[in-house]
Structures are given as structure tokens and as C-alpha cells.
Amino acid sequence: MPKLERYAGSLLLAIALIYSAYQVGVFDLPRLARGVYNLGDLLTDVLPPNPSIVPEALMALVETVQMALVGTFIGFLVSIPFSTLGLRTVFPPTVTTPVRVILGAIRTIPALFWAVIFVIAVGLGPLAGTLALSVYTLGYLSKLYYEAFEAVDMEILDTLRCTGASRLSLIRFAIIPESMNTIISQLLFMFEYNIRSSAVLGFVGAGGVGFLMISYIERLQYRSLTTVVIMTLLIVVAIDAISSLVRRFSLPQLRRVPSRVLQRRR
């Protein structure tokens, strides 16, 4: 009997797995065989890529990168004040709790849905996509930032509190410089993420390369689609490489003290 109990969990899991697989059609072998045949067909449809649409795709890709760049930047600018207002080490719960609830609500809605909302609000095109990415970035970066800010050594804050420094000074001169590496690294990550994300936003008419992709799919121009997909892949890889270079060489510094002050005395 104890042996049966030991295996009951595994048995139930196996039954659930097999039943689910049957329900979704994994055991429908004739259909799967047809699928393999169709994929072969599709492969002949998508290859070779169509080089004539390169200029058109390039324009759309530039628009995608612009959307990601501006969207990330706006989201970043707004996320700094929002994330500091969510800081439990600086502000009381009466401030941090509502801010965190708002940010949580923003994160619950996917970027694609934000794009639909902004297409309704401002019409088709890259502006809707950019605004969607800004809001999405705000939700995510703010959370990543307030968690990084809260990890700043309490002794630093204690010392500055003894000087009588204001909350704004604590944030400006201790929390932000101390978290600068995280701020830059998460910002670059968000930019990379938004490049990928903005490629999809075009599916709902929010501008960028996605709009081109969906129109090729609808017109069954799969060879042109292949060209766009390959070019998007190259752009994403290039942006990843550039941001890893920026990450390596970014050395956060505040304004330097003039050297003439250094030469005083002695």
C-alpha cells in the first residue's frame, strides 16, 4: 500500500499529461503527417528570400528602432520618479503602496494590448507603438529600479540622514549614483527587449516592421516575409552587440570637481 501512495502522484501526473496531449491532438498522426508535408511546402514558398523589398524593409526597421529608442527613453524618464516614490527605505507606506499598485497594474497589461489602446487613442502608426512601449517600459523598469534602490546599503542613508539631507538629496546623491551600474544595465536590457517587442506591435497597426510582416502574411508573400525576418534578426543581434559594448565601457561619473580646487594648499 505505501508503495502505491508513493507512486500515486506520478501516476496522476502521467494520466493528466496523456489526456491533455490527446485533447490537443498530439496523437492525431494523419494530421501531423499532413503538417510535415505542409511545412515542406511552406519551405519552398519562403525560400529564397526576396531581395527587392530590402529598401522597404529597411525603412520599416529604422522605424522599429526609432520606436524602441524613443519609447524606452520616455519610459525610463518617467520610471525614475515613479521608482523612487515606490522606495520603502525613503517614503512611508502611504506613498509607496499606491505607487506600487499602479505600477503593478501597468505591468499586468501586455505591450500588445497597450498598443491596441493607443491605436484607438492616437490612430494607426508608430506614435501608438512608441506610447505603448513607453508605458510598458515604465511598468517594468520602475519595478526593477525600486528593487535595486532598496538594496542600497542602509548605512549610506543613515549617514546622510545625520547630515540633515532631504529625501531628494538622498535619492540624488546616494541612491542613484550607488545604483548607477544597475540603472544602465537594466536600461540597455529594456531597449533590447523593446526592439523585439516593437517588431510585434505592428501586427495591431502600431507601426514598425511588424506592420510589414503582417501585410506580407496576408498577401501570402512568404519570400518577402523571409527577407524581413532575416533583416530583423540581424538588427536585433547588432543592437545586442552594441549594448554589450556600451555596458562594458559605461563608467558612471558625476560632475568632476575643477582641478584648480585640487591645486589649493600645499
Added chain:
Amino acid sequence: MNGGEIIRIEDLRFSYDGSTPVLRGVSLRVREGESLAIMGRSGSGKTTLLKLVAGLLSPYQGQIELRVPPKKIGYVPQQIGLVRNLTAIQNVLLGSLGRPGGPGRILGFFERSEMEKAMGLLDDLGIAHLAHRKAALLSGGERQRVAVARAFMQSPSLLLADEFVSDLDIVNAIEVMRITAEMCRKNKVTVLMTMHDAFLVRDFADRVALIKYGRIVRELPAKELDPTSLAALLTGDVAEADAKA
């Protein structure tokens, strides 16, 4: 508070979680201009006492009376508390944040007089040549000096130093203690510090208070401290500490 006293603590009790007492009735007086060292084993309540005096912990039971102008408490915490991504001089300048500054300060522009004062303090502490080095790249002794300079940037009346020079080698420890003591004497700064090294306490403090299980068990002039009998004074159980308090 009697004339000449700058700190008066009466029957101070504190607990972080509401059930485990850390301080169990501390009474202590510190005279203006004197240097008082608190010695005790780890967990005896030294850091908590310093943080309560600094106004960093609440609520507590008992009384803490300070005759120190606002924003004139310099605090050097155990782990120094420097902003690693800022340079030495920028860290020192943080000591002036409590004073009203120009509109450009929030952008990182400090007044020339403040920068000169910061530079002068680094010079006094012998590290002016490291002014533009990031705090993360400084050695332990250099970071301790920057922390002292930051505290003096406030022109403090009271200096609170936690586990002061504990992480330094003996040469650096003596040097930092000597300079700090000299600066305190010159500027009439009262010092309340926690320390482990009995020899340094004897050389650089005026008085020493021994703390055990959250109670002061003995106060004596630092010159009378016998390092060889210190272990015996600081060990023992709670009942013994209560009896001596």
C-alpha cells in the same frame, strides 16, 4: 541636563522586534569636548546605542537628551557608508547636504567654498591626492579617512563613530585615530565611539564605558583601563551584568 553635559541618557531600553531586548536600561552622560569609548562584545548593544543617539532608531523607552544643534551630529558607521560610484571628494561633499545650497546643487554643482573646505579636509587627512579616485577603488584606511572628512564637513558638535578603525591595520588605525583626535580637539568636538582595541582606547579616549547584555556595567577613565583584564570584565552571564549595572 547639568552644565557641560552634551548627552544625557536615562534608563534607555530598546528592542528591534518588540520582544528581545537589546538595550536594557542604559544610563550614560557625556561631557562636552570629551571622548567616550564604549567597549563590549559583539551583540552587546553598542551599535544600537549609537544609532539611538543619532536619532536613527525609534521608538524607544527612557530618555535621550542631546545638547547638539540640529544637523551637527557626524556619523561614521561600521561599514563606512561611502557611495562607491562617487569620488572621494564627492563623498566628502555629501556632508554638506544638510546646509542650504545653491539651486545648482541638485545638478551636482557645489559651491566653491564647500569644495575648498572638502579639499582642505582631505588634505588634513593626508589623502588630497586621492580626491578624484572613486570610493570603490580606495583602500580600507583611505575610505575611513574619507568618512571622517565627510563627518567633519558638517562642522559637527558630536562625532559618533561605530567600530572606529576596527578594520584597519595597526599602523593605519593609529594614524587615523591620531588625526581624528587632533581634529576633534581643535574643533571642540565631543566623541562617542565604539571600539574593540583597548590599547587604542587607552591612548585616544578620555573615558570608557563597558557594556554587557545591553547594560553599562562599568565606567572608568581610559587611562585606568587594563587591557589584560578586559576579557574578564566583558564576559559573564546576564545576571552578572544586572548585578554590576
